[in-house]
Amino acid sequence: MKQMNLNENWNLCSAPLFWDITFADEVRKKEDEWMKCRLPADVRMPLMENGLIRDPVKADYCFESEWIEQKSWWFLKTFECSEADLDAEVIELVLERLDTDAAVFINGHLLGCQKSVHYPFVKEIKEYIRPGRNELIVRVTTGLEHVDDQQLSQINWAVCREQDNGGKDRSDYRRAFVRRPQYTVGWDWGPRVVTCGITGDVYIRCMSKAAIRQMHVYTSDIREGQAVLSASVCIENLDMLSTRDCSISVSVCRGEKQVASEYRDCLLTSGDNYFDFELKIENPELWWPNGCGGQPLYQVVCSIECEGVRDEHRLKAVGIRKLTLDTARLDDENRKFQIVVNGVPIFCKGGDWIPNDSVYARVTDEKVEYLLKEAAGANFNMLRIWGGGLYESDRFYESCAEKGILVWQDFMFACSAYPDHLESFQELVRKELDYQTKRLGNYACIALFCGSNENHWLFNKYDNPRWNVEFRHERALGLYITNHMTKEIIRHNCPEIPYWNSSPYGGRLPNDDTAGDVHRWHNGYMSQNMEERIEPRLYDQVESKFVSEYGCIGPCCLESTREYMGGHALERSGKIWEMHCNVFERNTVLAGIEKHYLDHVQNLPMEEYLLYGGMVQGHILGYSLEAMRFKEKCYGALFWMYNDTWGENGWTIIDYYLRKKISYYFVKRALSHVKFIIRLEEGNVILMGCNDTLEEVTVTGEWGYVSFDGACRKTAPLTVTIPPATRLCCKKEKLAGEDYKAGIMMYLPGQSCAEGAYLQLEDMKQLRFSKNRVEILSENQKQDQTCIQMTCSGFAHGVYVAGDMECSDNYFDILPGEIKTVYVKNPEGRKLEVRQIL
Structure with a gap:
């Protein structure tokens, strides 16, 4: 198979929103309104490059680009195709991610339309493509323009909005009807930046004779000295009338060494052909979560040759491991909720993951890799991919597998009823779930598929009396998808992966301590009682079996705060500051500082606010994670949230600019x-x-x-x-x-x-406290890092290496007589300053 990448040399222009697919010729005639761009691209990216808007994650600049929602956006590209390329039996155009309502034209022909960002647009184009110059046009809009009040009444307007929590400029009822990233209309932790564009790769693939369409591999058995990998392969014979001879080879490699293989001589009938293999691996190396063991990964390669034409499909992150979800009964009232890997019960520890940017198309592999490296460095063995964002890239899941980070994967439904009574909506979702379960089902890191974020819980009238939504089996408001459709698709595509209907879910009502997972908010940081928001010892009362969401807000460092303020004054009473404070902050940071550290905090200097606010967040997160590990019948603790979509005084422990907050080190120690x-x-x-x-x-x-x-x-x-x-x-x-x-x-x-x-x-x-000063025992430079040994005769609290430094530990306590060793990345060998709070 030959693949032609089409990411480079695109042109982009805008047009009135009412310019639909019938205006394609009018767009083509435009001469001087085009901007150059490369893919992936949200339309904001070339607009920023051309100085037409400012970065929406800084200051209040997100409001400057709201007009984007009221336009149609047209991407145009010309490309060359050779006679040899056209000799292929099948030529497909693939656009991996279209955000969101899209129409695709090639050489003036409308190939088709798509209304979902969550699976690729794939069309056969052989009859439309020609040798020499070809033209590709893609029209995209946000998709929100198609939703009206009559449609919203069908789901009782049951959509969570930040207006209800004080975030007046965020959220949109219409999101529930559009298969787009839900967070982009605004959430408590991010602005309204409604994305639009071609936000994935675009390429053409030319195929002849036969093509490998799908491969699924999983560990079916582990026994003494041997493991069995089961592989199922779908191979399409591209001849619609004739059979074809085909040789198939499936091999398993560990590094350069082949450890198992099987060869078959097959007769392919027209269309799809399915083959099952069992590959026995002697003395296998087992894959384990971070901290439990190693993460050896195997590569599984399927190669075919059909009438002299070869094709190959590689899976690079296959781990030999058996994973189950244990929900066994504990007593008459309670059940476990525990991940078991290779027969060993695992305490899941980590955080919740959201998209890394309000303009997600510009997120690089390097940014994702850094965040995952630091998650593993903070002793995470699990990340929960939150259901209001995006399915992550293949590289994300490969990296999680390499680092031993289990992935709890929500499907992309969050905090809303959904119109699953509509056949058109069901069809979009079915394609999405089929594609994503096939794509993700091979990764060693995938621990659990979850139907949604908080959708079942929202229908609990005891926790959410203001909704009081009535639903029925024939009008399930999204629950048909999570209770029925998703289970059917997983059973067909990857039945070995555990599935959970929603998060939180379990027990008599969702968010019940007796079974399943819980989101601990109303008796934590979202309590109406300020004291409960800032009292860490409340977490000693946790009886939940698995806490998959809870959190505490804390500020960024001074450097990051200056960046997201965009040059505006650092005033806590200003409009820009308030905009970059989480909706649920509500002066809780100051209340925490006053409770735990200082009196008279209202006029606290910014530097002290950032320092003590970070210490409070760290103390509450560290203490709470320890409290849940302490509980014998708690089997997991994931805090909200690990990473940011923009800079703010918010939930995370690493900020948008990839600087560690003070709380990062508390979490690292707790885990x-x-x-x-x-x-x-x-x-x-x-x-x-x-x-x-x-x-x-x-x-x-x-x-x-x-x-x-x-x-x-x-x-x-x-x-x-x-x-x-x-x-x-x-x-x-x-x-x-x-x-x-x-x-x-x-x-x-x-x-x-x-x-x-x-x-x-x-x-x-x-x-x-006594005035115990930390004593530096030694400070040695070796290559690019400094090793500091320190001690204290008494108790020292909040000891830290000053400055924006990469440290193995920071903001720690030293017990009386303890010797503490810290490694600091310091390639210039600068003199380091050690400070302490108490």
Whole structure:
């Protein structure tokens, strides 16, 4: 198969919205209104390059490009085709992503129309293409213009909007009817930037004799010393009348070494032909989630030769592993919700992932790779792809497989009723789900497919009484898709992958603690009670089996804040600042600073606001993640959210500009693969040891009470052994009558495999700290990094390396007598400054 890339040298112009497909000739006659562009391209990208609009993620510039929604946009390209190319039996044009309502013309012929961004446009073009110069025209609009009030009444206007939460410039009821990225109409964490364009690759593929149309590979068995990969292959005989001889080879390689293969001599009948293979691999290397083991990946290659013509299909991220979702009964009331990999129960830890830019077409592989590298570095073993955005690129899933990051994949439905009573809507969704399950089903990282984000929960009239929407089986408002259609498609395409109807879902009503997953908001950061929003110890009360969403808002660093403010003054009372504050922030950051650190916070300087606000976010996220790991019957904790679509005072731990927030380091420590956690339960101090690895861990440390100045030390040696992949109560004793405003219970390991842990019983501001200064023991430069060793005779809180530096750890506490080692990326060998908050 020959593939011709058509991404380069396009022209773009706008026209009135009413210029529909009948105006293609009028557009072609335009002479001086075209802009050069290359694909993928949102129309804003060439508009920015030509100085016609400013970047919509800065300041309030998103409003400057709202007019884009009221235009039709026309892409034009000419390309050459040779006589040899035209000799192919089948020539297909592929546009991988059209956003959103599109019509495609080639040489004046209307090839077809498409109304979904979530699967490719593919058409046979042999009868329309010619040798020499060819012309391709694509008309795109946002698709919102086709939705009216009468249609919205069919779903009772049941669409979540940020206007209801105070985000007056965000969201749009019409999104529910359009298969476009839902977030682009605005969400609590992002502006209204309604995308439009050709946002994926465009190419022509020329095929003759036979073509590999699909391959699905999964691990069907793992036994002592052997694994079996099952492969199903669809090969199309392109001759509509005749049979053809074809040789098929399926091989499995680990690096350069072939470890299994099978060859067949087959007779292809016209059209699709299906073949099943079982490939036995001796002494297989198993794939494991991050922290549990390695991530060896195999390459599976299907090669065919038909009447002298070859074709090949490669899967590069196949892992040998068995994965199940365990929902076994715990007792009369409760059930598990636990991912099991290769027979080992996994505690899922990580965050929720959203699109990386309001103008998502400009997101690079390098940006995605950096974010995934830092997620793995923060000890994530799972990311949940949120259902209001986009299905990610193939490179994203390959990288997750390489790094051991399991993917909880929502399908793209979020916070809304959907018109699945319409056959046209069902058809769009069926094509989307069929394409995406076939595409994603081969990746080792895929742990679970999920029907939607919060759609079932929204119909729970106890949690959302203002809706009170009535639905029936014949008018399911989107639940037919998640309850029936999606299950049917997964059963056909990849039945080995677990499916869950929605998130949250499970129990008597969605968001029930007794089964499934929960989104912990109303008794957390979205509580009407400010104290509940900023009190981390509330998370000790979690009884949920799997928390897949909850969060805490915190600011970016000063450099990122300046960037997204776009040159405007850094004033917390200004319009631009407020626009870049999450809708749900509502002065909670200041309230958190006042509770945990400072009095009289209203006139706090910006630098202190950013520092202490980051510390509060980090403290709440770190404490809450530890609280959920501590719970024996909680099997996963994913916080909202990991990454940003623009710069804001918001939920994330890495900002839009790829700078780590203070909270990143708290999360990294909380999710350590070997972790000790201390909590107080019913008057007992409990030391919990968490070991995510496949190796037994033995640690000897110091256990007991120590004062903040280090002078009073009532401790004793304690050796604990934690079996592989286990959470274990290592020590339990009655709380002694010590002064816990002047000291802490702690466990300080003597080995470097685990951080120390301590029990804090009062808010930070209520503790009586001594003025303990951190002592630098050594500072050594090796190649491009500096290694700093430090200690403190007493307790030091919030110790950090100042400046915009890449550190192995930062904003940490040092326990009395602890020696802390930090590595800082420092290629210039600059002198580093270590500071501390308390």
